[in-house]
Amino acid sequence: MRKWMLEKKVRNLLSGLCLHVAFLLGSVPLALGDRTPEELAAIMNCSKQDRHGRNYDYMEGGDVRLRQLFSRTQWFLTIDDNGNINGTQDPTNCFSILEIRTVSEGGILAIKGVKSQFYISMNRTGALQAKRTYSENCNFKEVFLENYFNAYSSAKWTKQNGKEMFIALSQKGKPLRGRKTRKENISSHFIPMKCREEERKIE
Ligand SMILES: *[C@@H]1O[C@H](CO)[C@@H](O)[C@H](O)[C@H]1NC(C)=O
Ligand SMILES: *[C@@H]1O[C@H](CO)[C@@H](O)[C@H](O)[C@H]1NC(C)=O
Ligand SMILES: *[C@@H]1O[C@H](CO)[C@@H](O)[C@H](O)[C@H]1NC(C)=O
Numbered sequence: 001m002r003k004w005m006l007e008k009k010v011r012n013l014l015s016g017l018c019l020h021v022a023f024l025l026g027s028v029p030l031a032l033g034d035r036t037p038e039e040l041a042a043i044m045n046c047s048k049q050d051r052h053g054r055n056y057d058y059m060e061g062g063d064v065r066l067r068q069l070f071s072r073t074q075w076f077l078t079i080d081d082n083g084n085i086n087g088t089q090d091p092t093n094c095f096s097i098l099e100i101r102t103v104s105e106g107g108i109l110a111i112k113g114v115k116s117q118f119y120i121s122m123n124r125t126g127a128l129q130a131k132r133t134y135s136e137n138c139n140f141k142e143v144f145l146e147n148y149f150n151a152y153s154s155a156k157w158t159k160q161n162g163k164e165m166f167i168a169l170s171q172k173g174k175p176l177r178g179r180k181t182r183k184e185n186i187s188s189h190f191i192p193m194k195c196r197e198e199e200r201k202i203e
């Protein structure tokens, strides 16, 4: 990767709403003050909408995390108000803020768009859909891979050969049909990035 590309990528990650854990661990000790007023405004705006949109009236309890899922194909996963699941390269896109809640032991979790209030769901044929109400189709198993990447496979459905079907974003940022996904393919790899609002709460 050329140096300027890497710098651009790091800048993008740092100007986002959420932070890659590696940066928190101090491997890239860059100042966070390096933002344009537009970026700051967008971040403030999203946090404001988070608070209004947040809705805790389901599945009380369980571990809840606010994250952006950044794909190894370089897209942030989004669920918009029309129920479209898509990728964006805009790190300040509010639809990329996701609420990830642990549903049960063994890393089973549900992923919901904070602004759109849609769950990500996968049906029997491996199609990703946005759902207003939670069901077993919204359960995904978090698999830890190397280098901070995770993969998310349907906890309910598998391919006919018994293999897992994953949430995946193609090189063009489009969701892939679960049947086309493989754990080894980079389209299925995501880095969960920590969101600032949550950091502030923890501090
Ligand atoms: C803030 O959010 C509103 C509603 O989504 C949007 O119309 C507006 O453009 C946003 N402002 C900024 C600075 O991002
Ligand atoms: C998905 O994202 C792409 C790139 O950002 C955009 O061109 C496209 O219109 C989006 N599709 C939907 C259905 O929102
Ligand atoms: C799965 O979702 C796709 C896309 O929304 C839909 O066309 C298909 O009928 C669904 N299949 C089942 C079995 O629900």
Ligand SMILES: *[C@@H]1O[C@H](CO)[C@@H](O)[C@H](O)[C@H]1NC(C)=O
Pocket (backbone or CB within 6 Å): 170, 176, 180, 185, 186, 187
């Ligand atoms: C990963 O998946 C995409 C989309 O299905 C495919 O085009 C690509 O060849 C796959 N890459 C590898 C290394 O398997």
